[in-house]
Amino acid sequence: MVVVVDTRKDRGPRHPEKAHRPDQPVQRKPDWIRVKAPGSRDWAKTGAIVRGNRLHTVCEEAGCPNIGECWEAKHASFIIMGDTCTRACAFCNVRTGIPEPLDAAEPENVASAVAELGLAHVVITSVDRDDLPDGGAAHFAAVIGAIRARAPATTVEVLTPDFLRKENAVEAVVAARPDVFNHNLETVPSKYLTVRPGARYFASLRLLQQVKEIDPGIFTKSGIMLGFGEERNEVLQVMDDLRAADVDFITIGQYLQPTRKHHPVVRFVPPDEFKSFETVAYAKGFLMVSASPLTRSSHHAGEDFARLRAARAAKR
Structure with missing residues (x-):
């Protein structure tokens, strides 16, 4: 688990809504879930570029286990609109509370970091901003526009919030023409x-269905985590629901519990079960499937996008 050190004072607890909950059990991680701790020179360089542009990354804020591998390869996934979320999901390690106002310089700062890192493909995600009239859709569009202007060869993948009850928000993001529009279902309906x-x-x-209705050319993507106590048939139903919405790419990974105050891991799913889900997902018609214990939405996103594009071309 990556520990995020917050140097700003007087911000209170990271998860105030969870502070008084009873501690949940924490299971020992199996061997297949362990990763090497980060700390190489290239990892440090990536971190310096991120901080030099006053940016946040989902790699740090969500405690992603793949941060060492990705940052050593100079790949970073940016989280925009601050580091504080208006939601309080039971699985997420991102700070919860009242967000600060949007940073007008952020789109240019993101574009600068993308150019400096030389990214061929970049993932832009965000906290939930239920406090904004459009949920931050216009800010997403501004970031995409700034990247297009500064690094026109870079392909752009967005991982957006649900924009719940935010009229015309989806349309605004789609109009900015990201190459991939991702929104994670996270878990099964139950x-x-x-x-x-x-x-x-x-x-x-x-x-996700709306995105394809507005622009059928945009690749759509969604992901779920396993380990919350879901049943196999529920996972298969999610696959069917996503295919009915014409989603191209599904990611399936293992949920990892950030702290004792978060939802416990009910079960560590072994790699062979992930492989089975991958086989079924391809049979159901997904163009691209990534299913493994360490799969995350932005992990290997550039390589996956190239394979996704090739799969669509081969199907025509």
């Missing part, structure tokens, strides 16, 4: 009340 209480399963599914 677990939403405990895992993702601020969201609605069918609203998220509808968002």
Whole structure:
């Protein structure tokens, strides 16, 4: 687990809504889930570029286990609109609270970091901003526009919030023409009340469907985590729902518990079960599937995008 050190004072607890909850059990991680601790020279260089442009990354904020591998390869996934989320999902390590105002310089700062890192493909995600009238859709569009202007050869993948009850938000992001539009369902419908209480399963599914209705040329992508106590048939139903929404790419990874106050890991799913889900997902018609214990939405996103594009071309 990556520990995020917050140097700003007087910000209170990272997860105030979880502070008084009883501690949950923490299972020992199996061998297949262990990763090498980060700390190489290239890892440090990537971190310096991120901080030099006053940016946040989902790699750090969400405690991604793949940060060492990705940053050593000078790959970083940026989290925009601050580091504080208006939601309080039971699985997420991103800070919860009242966000600060949007940084007008952020789109240019992101574009500068993308150019400096020489990224061929970049993933842009965000905290939930329920406090904004459009949920931050215009800011997403501004970031995409700035990257297009500064690094026109870079392909852009967005991983957006659900924009719940934010009229015309999806249209605004799609109009900026990202190459990939990702929105994660995160878990099966029966677990939403405990895992993702601020969201609605069918609203998220509808968002993905809308993207393809507006622009059929944009690749769509979604992901779920295993280990919350879901049943196999529920995972298969999510696959069917995503295919009905014409989603191209599914990611399936293992949930890892950030702290004792978060939802416990009910089960560590072995690699052979992930392989089985991958086989089934391809059979159901997904163009691209990434399923493994350490799979994350932005992990190997550039290589996966190249394979995704090739799979669509081969199908024509």
